[in-house]
Amino acid sequence: MKKKVLIGMSGGVDSTVTAVLLQKEGYEVEGVYMKLHNKPGYHEENWKKVQRVADYLGIKVHFYDLSKEFNNEVYTYFIESYKEGLTPNPCVMCNRTIKFGKMVEFADSIGAEHIATGHYIQCDGEFIYAADDPNKDQSYFLCEVRKEVLPRLIFPLGTWVKEDVKAYAARIEVLKDFATQKESSEICFVENTYDEVLARHMNIDIPGETVDTEGNVVGTHKGYMHYTIGKRRGFFVNGAHEPHFVLDIRPETNQIIVGTREKLEVNAFKVKQINLFEDLTEFDCQVKVRYRTRAVPCHVKIEEGKASVVLSEPVFGLAKGQAAAFYDGKRLLGGGLIC
Structure with missing residues (x-):
């Protein structure tokens, strides 16, 4: 019997190629388009793209309205964090609560054993690893995902580079335009600037x-x-x-x-909301304190639900509220929120 996989489909080239690849590998594929916010015209256009892919592949797709849950778990968190003077990372929170939270619950409801997305990540069922393409690696954003979902995750693009994904889509006549469409922004509900979003509320x-x-x-x-x-x-x-x-x-x-710039230098900091994929209390590793930064060697000690992180070299511009992701080489150990 074929194993069923539920694929999070956005209408973009990455999730589209993911669906094609997994069907070719022999999985019983179903797709789900998750409506997360109410940006005018956004979902109508993308839902049409998802339906076109589904027709091409002959698979079933679901439209799943999670806008209420997204507002409660991610959007409100984003707004309230800025009110508190923090710099939040809504994508990290969305991956924990929505994409690998509510989506997993939906997979259970349709009998899907596996969950897949177009993220550039690798996973062996026990750990998450950085993608082979360092320019697209998104493992940082999954540092808060619950450990128990890891055995169910599939990321076919973890060994691909973006240019090859686009080239693959371009060879399929009905999907050619997916290869040339504009990249989506990291934060889906931000059209231009964070300021514009915040100004709607205060x-x-x-x-x-x-x-x-x-x-x-x-x-x-x-x-x-x-x-x-x-x-x-x-x-x-x-x-x-x-x-x-x-x-x-x-x-x-x-x-x-x-x-002045030298006063931005930080050699140690604290992390809360610790989420680790193995039982660790004191360890050496590397830490990324922002998505587009290099991982820095450090020593971590966890006591009373918080981690003390001592760096072997300083970082600049450490922001409270951002995620700190811990790595052992390419292997993601987990992470938490800088406090």
Whole structure:
């Protein structure tokens, strides 16, 4: 009997090629399109693409409205985090609660043993590994996925490079245009800037004080939610002769703390909401503190639900609320949220 796999289909080239590959491998394929937000026109266009792929492959596809769950678990988390002066990573939260949370529950409801997506990741059923294409690797975003779902995950594109995926789609007449369509943004509900999203829910343009590390007021800014740690523009510093960067954000007083680049340097930090794929309490590994950064060697000690991370070399612009992903080489050990 063929094993059934549920594929998260977005209407993009990656999930489309994933569906084609798994059907060729002999799986009984069903697709699911997950409606996560209410961006005008977004879902109608993509749902039509998914249906076209389903017709080509002769598979069943489901339209699954998760907009309420997404709003509660991801979108509200994004808004509230910025209110608190944090820099959230909604994709990490979405992968935990929606794509590899609610989607897994849906797979159970239709009797699908496996779950697949077009992520550039590798998984052996026990661990997640970085993709072979370092420019597309998305393992960082799965550091908070629950351990118990790993045996069910399939990622066919983990050994592919993006150019080959596009070339593969281009060779299939009915799917040629998938190979040339515009890449989707990482954060699906953001059309242009985060500011535009936040401004729908609150007044983000409340001027405040720019303060140095000694507590002296040295200038002004246009509202603390316009800034993230490491930002160097958009605020005023009296008499500054060298670039200043945002070092910290104080939402309770609508202040930002600024200083020179060397003051962005961090050698140790804490992580909460720890999620590991094996039982570890003290270990050496590498850590990524943002998606587009190099993994840095570190020592991790977990006590009372939090991890203390000591780096072997400093990182710059560490932001509270971002994910910290722990690696042993290409193997993802898990991660947590910087606090």
